[in-house]
Amino acid sequence: MLYKKKICFYLEIYLVACLIDYFSTAATYVEDRTGVKFGENILSFRAIFNDVRNSVDRVHYATKLKERVCENIEKYVHKDEQLPILLDRIRSHGAKTFLLTNSEYWYTDKLMAYLLTTDNDNNNPKRDWKSYFSYIVVDAQKPLFFAEGTTLRIIDPNTGSMKLGSYSGQLQQNEVYSGGSCEVFSKLIGSMGKDVLYVGDHIFGDIIKSKKQKAWRTMLVVPELNHELKVFHDKRNLFNTLEALDTTISDLLRSFDMTSNHGPDAVSRIKQKIQVKENTEIYH
Structure with missing residues (x-):
């Protein structure tokens, strides 16, 4: 279920993602479908989300945060x-x-x-x-x-x-x-x-x-749309290329024999090309 509220939304999503990544990759925890296990203890992903959600609410409604803002407005x-x-x-x-x-x-x-x-x-x-x-x-x-x-x-x-x-x-x-x-x-x-x-x-x-x-x-x-629109405008050629490659994959899969045990080699090559495009032009 997607959380709809926007109060510190991006901060919350980042914190939740970091915590889930930490517990999922830590050697002392075993990942389950809905959470992680540590011995007989179970920590669900929902519990992680609720803890982060309540913590952000507590900080948001506490006067200390607002006092800090007013000190350096x-x-x-x-x-x-x-x-x-x-x-x-x-x-x-x-x-x-x-x-x-x-x-x-x-x-x-x-x-x-x-x-x-x-x-x-x-x-x-x-x-x-x-x-x-x-x-x-x-x-x-x-x-x-x-x-x-x-x-x-x-x-x-x-x-x-x-x-x-x-x-x-x-x-x-x-x-x-x-x-x-x-x-x-x-x-x-x-x-x-x-x-x-x-x-x-x-x-x-x-x-x-x-x-x-x-x-x-x-x-x-x-306000975040300003940045999104700027990126889209600056990288318009890249997005057009990625869209064309994605369309090509769809056309190949549409005509693919579904009884085959192996996917078309062209799809793998195009996916690799998409990955290279994203890494070289967006992150650089």
Whole structure:
């Protein structure tokens, strides 16, 4: 089963692969179909995956990781000077913008202040990052937000603490709210279903749940595609060659006598050629 969530996805896959490779090749362990054995002890591949998954979650939700990011925010967070311009341009055309995040207010405040603070004239005060959004919701607990949700509360931005009781009034600009649900949020902003375009980078927590349960229009942000497209463009001739060789193999196998005990020699030669092509042109 493929794991769908994207939180540290590539890191998790790498760690799982390294651990499985280690236990599968270690002399003290015997590989089984679903795991490895050490004497009477069995370590399943599923258990390895779950251990890595829980460990990454523990690190992700612990404040130490976020504190480390905030200590050196320029190193870990990419700042795009066009972002404030984009948000203002969206609102200038009559649309409303909202920020919906699982992060706590203190962390959201530090990141947004860094991302949306521009170099203004010294005579003008710095613009509050909250003014770029019509509505702000932190501690959303997605994907739970798109189901039953949690209690909607208002946050005091001066202290970062939540006020007592459940908030039931209209959402106000420059206010920060905690929790809530998609159903309550949609009613308070007066927009439902296809009226909302939701942009996120978490395919499970952001895209699938919001689209499937609440019919929001969605836009998935995949930064890794920039590199993939660059490689594809730079190595286009190589990919075309590999595709042609693969097609040749398919044609040979299609006309091959299936009663034979040996495969066609041409297929082996083409596979060797493909391997050489990949090693010489991609890795070099």
